[in-house]
Amino acid sequence: MLTTLPFVLLLMGALLAYVINRRAAVSLRAGGAALHSSPGYHGLFAGLAVIIPVMVITLLWMFLDGAVIERMILAGLPAQAFDGDDAGAVSLILTEIQSLAGGRVFGEPEPWKQEAADRLNALHSASGILLIAVIVVVSIAILALRRARLSPEMRARQGSERLIHGLMVFCSVVAILTTIGIVSALLFETIKFLNKVPLTEFLFGLNWEPQIPIREDQVAASGAFGWIPVLIGTLVVTVVALTVAVPTGLFAAVYLNEFAHQKFRAFAKPILEILAGVPTVVYGFFAILVIAPALRSFGAGLGLDVAPNSALAAGVVMGVMLIPFITSFADDAISAVPQSLRDGALALGSTRGEAMTNVLFPAAIPGIVGGVLLAVSRAIGETMIVVMAAGLIARLTLNPLDSVTTVTVQIVTLLIGDTSFDNPKTLAAFALGMMLFLVTLGINILAIRIVHKYREAYD
Amino acid sequence: METAAETAAPKITAKNVDVFYADTQALHNVSVDIPDRQVTAFIGPSGCGKSTFLRCINRMNDTIPICRVSGDITLDGQDIYDPNVDPVQLRAQVGMVFQKPNPFPKSIFDNVAYGPRIHGLSKDRAELEGIVEKALRRAALWDEVKDRLDTPGTGLSGGQQQRLCIARAIATRPEVLLMDEPCSALDPIATAQIEELIQDLSSRFSVVIVTHSMQQAARVSQRTAFFHLGNLVEFGNTDDIFTRPSDSRTEAYITGRIG
Structure with a gap:
């Protein structure tokens, strides 16, 4: 519920922007003004102007708030609780706190852990409420700005075409970036492999026995x-x-x-x-x-x-x-x-x-x-x-x-x-x-x- | 000339031909005699059935599943819709040139050699080369392409492509050449070349041409048939049709009042 609400609000904001600016443009035209762009474009431009930035904010927020809250929790833990250099121990403690926060209690947790879990929950809900507030404020601000800028001369058609053009570029870039991501993931692991096995052996070797030794002195240990x-x-x-x-x-x-x-x-x-x-x-x-x-x-x-x-x-x-x-x-x-x-x-x-x-x-x-x-x-x-x-x-x-x-x-x-x-x-x-x-x-x-x-x- | 046209034995005779596309009748009771070694023109407004009738003569309508032809069409007295007649052999005797030039995506030489090859008209390469050269010369294309016979036929200009298609059709040694608006995609210079070629070809075999241009019909043909709404309205010597039409619809069409 808390994750869908921002998106619902965001869509409503965009729809509202569309309707308000379209109406305003229609009434401008009814008043005798010669519009540069048709009212539909004025509405579309306002809607897009709301939905694109707010969507970006929302997605970034949801992507980053986990990490930010983690940092805050860790910073608030008592100093003697863990050794800051041991990444494994840190992630173990974090997982434990997250389980506690989710209501899954195993055994008798230390009071500072329970306290941290409570704080985690509080931070999460605060973050959710803050996000909704940000969405509402930013949407209204953009909407007001676009409504104020509305005039017969405004080039809403070119504006919305530019935005949609950008959207199309973004979509095609997603495919390209995904490909690059997959290839680079493959490439890095391949380079690691080639550090252990020489390239010539891999490319020209006539034997494929991919075992690894369990003991040092095993027969055919190398594979x-x-x-x-x-x-x-x-x-x-x-x-x-x-x-x-x-x-x-x-x-x-x-x-x-x-x-x-x-x-x-x-x-x-x-x-x-x-x-x-x-x-x-x-x-x-x-x-x-x-x-x-x-x-x-x-x-x-x-x-x-x-x-x-x-x-x-x-x-x-x-x-x-x-x-x-x-x-x-x-x-x-x-x-x-x-x-x-x-x-x-x-x-x-x-x-x-x-x-x-x-x-x-x-x-x-x-x-x-x-x-x-x-x-x-x-x-x-x-x-x-x-x-x-x-x-x-x-x-x-x-x-x-x-x-x-x-x-x-x-x-x-x-x-x-x-x-x-x-x-x-x-x-x-x-x-x-x-x-x-x-x-x-x-x-x-x-x-x-x-x-x-x-x-x-x-x- | 006119008397010769009327007395010569007809090459193609059509009697009471009806054509249906599914339930729609496209031609009503068409009867014509097409003379040998002359040019016969079919004129009429779009959709009047002249192309449909042309395609009956080499049974190209067989390739359209919903098309049905009834009546008699004979070539040299032989019924071409007789079950014993193989449409493939008929089409070797009755060549066809289409509205839009349609050279195959092959070399110029292979385009012209296509018919002779599939019908086995030559014994060896030298004879085949002779046939190709003769067909290209008759189509007035030889001088323009003799140095690039191995380049693609699709690389020629529109007028050259159409002459290539004519050369391809006559290389098969047909007895009748059907032309379905052969100049409609061409400029005036290419059109003039093709018209001259048609005159030339009619000394050897019967040419039937469908055209939208009445001037073209008047220039190239000896006999003209006027089609209107699927009916053959009038058929006679070209001079008579254009100077003394006997039907009021023909007169209306050639003076530009219908069409």
Whole structure:
């Protein structure tokens, strides 16, 4: 309740500003003044002028008041209560005080702790009330200012357009900043990892055994962090997946686009979209319960030894997952080829098949290639299917019938369970994440460049 | 000339042709005889059905699922809507040039070679090159593009693109060439070039042109058909249509009172 109230007040303030200034502008116009901006813009400008600064104040307040109150509590504690240099002890005491303040009492707390908890509660409610007061005062001040400045000559339209422009810039910057944040988080941990394991060993090493020694004199104590087997595993699974998905997806797209009856298309398209909406965990079930045993018994019939967890099973299922992705990209690309080219090819006496293979498909290639490369990115980054179906042991093999492991699987296994962020085992996950990011980034850039380069081929 | 037009055996004969788009009737009972080695122009206001009729002649209307055609259209006496007739082969005999130039996103050479390749009209590369050169020369484009046959056809100017499309159509060696407002997207100079080309082409095969410009119909055609609201109002020698129209609607249209 106490957290929603500021926002409610803030919205009310903005609405009030909108209504008051719009009315005022309407009555100015009724009085015969020639307004520069229409009343709607006067209202909008006033509303935005209230909501943006007050929103910023509110969010900053809520973000910072916890830290400020903590400081105040700590400063007020008796000097002998803790050793100011021990960060762990300080945070323990703070947590204890916060529990007390929340009414969760364990044992018999010292009186100074109880006192601090009471003070914490008092400060919190004071902060809430102060925030509300600030919102009300600032809103009214801005509202009064905007009302006083209202005049026929005021350029409210330009003003509100500037504010909305700023808002749009802010929203796009959020995405960019988030990306930068994620990359830098990865980067710092990767650098820590590379301080423990040399870059050449990581990039070119042929062994991936990410153990850490429990005792000093343990056998194979150091572990091995060469990512090549993991990379090869990823590539094998990806190649299998694309071998399944690309031809199937493209033929399905060509059929749906050019040859299918309208009724079949109306029926098949939604089903493909359902396939695209199946959670990857469910594909994982399908891989281990249906495809892997089937491949194993089929392989046994041929005299081949197929591992229970094979790259083939994971790759085939991942390929099925990618079919709707490729189909819908290729379908869009072929549909985007102008009807005039289709007519031109048919009018020269092409069959529909010839029109497709000689004219439509080549014209749609940029879009199709873009879609396939995005599918590659998805295959490389796909996690759940391979965790369930591909296996965990990093083996350096190109044989899809073997069990392999992938970059994403290793990241998952490295970060599951008890982790501490100062040993190479955990940090290796970040290094792998970094490499995964770089590979998919490279492929995405390639895809964008290809799409861009050929985009205007048929204008 | 006029007597020749009336006595020559018609290349295309249409009898009682009706066309429906779903439940809407677009053409009512159209009957015309289109002569060989002459230019026939279809004129009329927008939406009068002239393009629809043109597209019946090479069965391009087959590609529109809701379109239905009834009546008889014969090419050299053969019913083109006969179940035994393959529309793909028909379209190789009856070429078409569209309103907006639509070169394929391929090289100039590959654009012209498209028809000969799919219909197997050449034995080897040299013969194919000969066909392409001849078609480009007849389309009066050869001199402008002979040094850049491997550049994209889409890089040419609008008028050049349209002549490329004409070259592409005639490289297939059609017997009839249908042109659906071929000059409407072009400037006057390019239009004059195309009109000259049409005159030239009509010495070899039958040309049917849909046009919005009555001056163009008067300049290039020997026979003119006037369509109005899905009906063929009047069909005759171009000179007669423009000087002595027998129907009051034709007169109203060519004098600019309806349209």
